[in-house]
Each structure stands twice: as C-alpha cells, then as structure tokens.
Amino acid sequence: MPETIRSLRLGVAGPVGTGKSSLIATICRALADDLRIGVITNDIYTDEDARFLRSAGVLDPERIRAVETGACPHTAIRDDITANLLAVEDLERDFAPLDLVLVESGGDNLTATFSPALIDAQLFVLDVAGGGDVARKGGPGIARADLLIVNKTDLAPYVGVDVPQMVADAVEARDGAPVLALSRTDAASVAELRTWLLDMLAHHRAGTHVPQDPGPMAxxxxxxxxxxxxxxxxxxxxxxxxxxxxxxxx
Structure with a gap:
C-alpha cells in the first residue's frame, strides 16, 4: 500500500492528574531528535498544559498550541472535533512536514475516547496514585485504546500499589491488548514507549494501521x-x- 505523507495523529487521554502532559513531554524528549513533532493540548478554560510544555523546552514553542474547549473535555475529542481538527490541520500546514502530532485531551474519566476522524491511534493513561483497582474497572478508555499506560510506577511504594498486579488486571480488562508500566525516571520503560511509537508510525506510513472506532461511552x-x-x-x-x-x- 502507498505510504502516507500526513503525520501520525496520536491522542492522549485519561483522568485528571494521571500525567498526560508529563507523558507528552517524555515522548517529545525521547523522539524530538528523530521526528518532527507538534502538540495540541485541550482544557476547558485555560492553556495551562500548553504553557507547561513550552516552559519544559521539549519542542519549539510554536509547535505547541492550545484548544480551549469551553465544554466537557470528551465533547471536543469525540462528539464535535471541529476545533481540534482545525488546530491539527493548521499545525501540519504551518510546519509541514510533521511526523507526529500529539493531541492531549482535557482530564476526563474512564469513558474518554477520541473520534477516529480526529486521531489515528490513542493512548489512555492511568497512574498508580489513582489506586491499583482502577485498571480492572474497565471502561471504553481502558478497554479500547491502542496502548494503555500505567504511569508513575516510581510512586508505587509510597501508595501501596502492586504494579505487576495492576498491569495484569489491565491486560485482562483489555483482553490482552498492550499495557505499558511507565515511569519517566525509568529509562527502560521510556525505551519501550519509544519503540511502540516508532512501530505505530511505521504502520501508519505503510498504510497498514487502521484507526479504530472506540465506540460510544459506556x-x-x-x-x-x-x-x-x-x-x-x-x-x-x-x-x-x-x-x-x-x-x-x-
């Protein structure tokens, strides 16, 4: 199949405080030397996540743009994607060619999913500080994302969470779909994330990855x-x- 020249559009969703913005910063640090990256952040009434990423110095600040949704976060990533789609297309046009555009959802609950009309693949982020039982509760975000990330594993000893058990629960909830236990301070897990992203990009370019419709809210x-x-x-x-x-x- 012919290769596509459009960027891989990757959604990042998850509850408030799970580390979506810091995950995006980690991705940018891991791949910025190899890929041309852009970022779109979402928040209801602020551009704080975009300002955090700009101040972190992970990308040219002009490649990080904010969408203020003015409504429930999942509305702008699934139900009416107009503002986000325009922001992504503007970014791709202004910095063509881009390899990867990361779209960060505003903090939402376990039902948050992206429309396949907006993104090509999606990550869903949980963190150990949210409790070891969260993964087995399921929901569309956990069950249907292309990759589930159990984030902040370095905090597990302080919050009494058994990370291997949480990952096992997540794998079961996802019927064996991939789960990554991640800490930005753990080079091995960051390397695993980098490999997954590059593999997804290769499939996207080759036309062998088909964006999945995550379905309606539970x-x-x-x-x-x-x-x-x-x-x-x-x-x-x-x-x-x-x-x-x-x-x-x-």
Missing part, C-alpha cells in the same frame, strides 16, 4: 428525584433511559 447512571436512570450513548440504538430498579436496555 452506559452510566444519572441520579434524579425518581431515583435515577441509566443513560446510553450508543448511537446505533434508540436512546433509552432506564430508571433505577429496572435492567438497562440501551
């Missing part, structure tokens, strides 16, 4: 005065609100 519960209901975002079915005490049908 059904979730909304409380109200009647007790609450389960809400599904599955657009392939009629939306149904099932109230507490009855099985969810959507």
């Amino acid at each position: 059904p979730h519960f909304h409380a109200d005065e009647d007790g609450g209901y389960v809400h599904s975002h599955d657009h392939d079915q009629d939306h149904e609100h099932t109230h507490a005490g009855t099985p969810a049908t959507a």
Whole structure:
C-alpha cells in the first residue's frame, strides 16, 4: 500500500492528574531528535498544559498550541472535533512536514475516547496514585485504546500499589491488548514507549494501521428525584433511559 505523507495523529487521554502532559513531554524528549513533532493540548478554560510544555523546552514553542474547549473535555475529542481538527490541520500546514502530532485531551474519566476522524491511534493513561483497582474497572478508555499506560510506577511504594498486579488486571480488562508500566525516571520503560511509537508510525506510513472506532461511552447512571436512570450513548440504538430498579436496555 502507498505510504502516507500526513503525520501520525496520536491522542492522549485519561483522568485528571494521571500525567498526560508529563507523558507528552517524555515522548517529545525521547523522539524530538528523530521526528518532527507538534502538540495540541485541550482544557476547558485555560492553556495551562500548553504553557507547561513550552516552559519544559521539549519542542519549539510554536509547535505547541492550545484548544480551549469551553465544554466537557470528551465533547471536543469525540462528539464535535471541529476545533481540534482545525488546530491539527493548521499545525501540519504551518510546519509541514510533521511526523507526529500529539493531541492531549482535557482530564476526563474512564469513558474518554477520541473520534477516529480526529486521531489515528490513542493512548489512555492511568497512574498508580489513582489506586491499583482502577485498571480492572474497565471502561471504553481502558478497554479500547491502542496502548494503555500505567504511569508513575516510581510512586508505587509510597501508595501501596502492586504494579505487576495492576498491569495484569489491565491486560485482562483489555483482553490482552498492550499495557505499558511507565515511569519517566525509568529509562527502560521510556525505551519501550519509544519503540511502540516508532512501530505505530511505521504502520501508519505503510498504510497498514487502521484507526479504530472506540465506540460510544459506556452506559452510566444519572441520579434524579425518581431515583435515577441509566443513560446510553450508543448511537446505533434508540436512546433509552432506564430508571433505577429496572435492567438497562440501551
């Protein structure tokens, strides 16, 4: 298949505080000598993540741009991707050719996933400080990302987390899909991440990687005065609100 000349667009999602921005800084440090990289950050009302990355000196500051979503973070990466798609395309045009564009989601929950119309592959980031049980809770972000990262493993002794068990739980939740235990202070794990990224880029250029649709948000519960209901975002079915005490049908 013919090689593509468009950059690999890689989404980075995960809950607040899991280290998405520091992960992007680590990726830039590991690959900036070999690849031409750009970054788009997302936040609701601020460009703080972009300013953090610029101050870290990991890239030319002009290659780091911010999108202020003004709404729920996952809306701008999955439901209405216009602002992000324009930002990515502008960055690719201004610094053509780019090899890799990293799109950082605003901090969200375990349902955060990117539209395949925006990105080609996605990372989902958990951290050990969030608790060793988080990985086995599953959800679209954990289950369907191309790579799940268990971040900040150097903190595990201080928060009482068994990293091998957390990784094993994550592998089970992902039906064997790849999981990487990572610390920015651990050169071996950073090297593993670098290898994975370069492999993904090679598949993208060769046209052998197909972006996966991560699907809708998982059904979730909304409380109200009647007790609450389960809400599904599955657009392939009629939306149904099932109230507490009855099985969810959507």
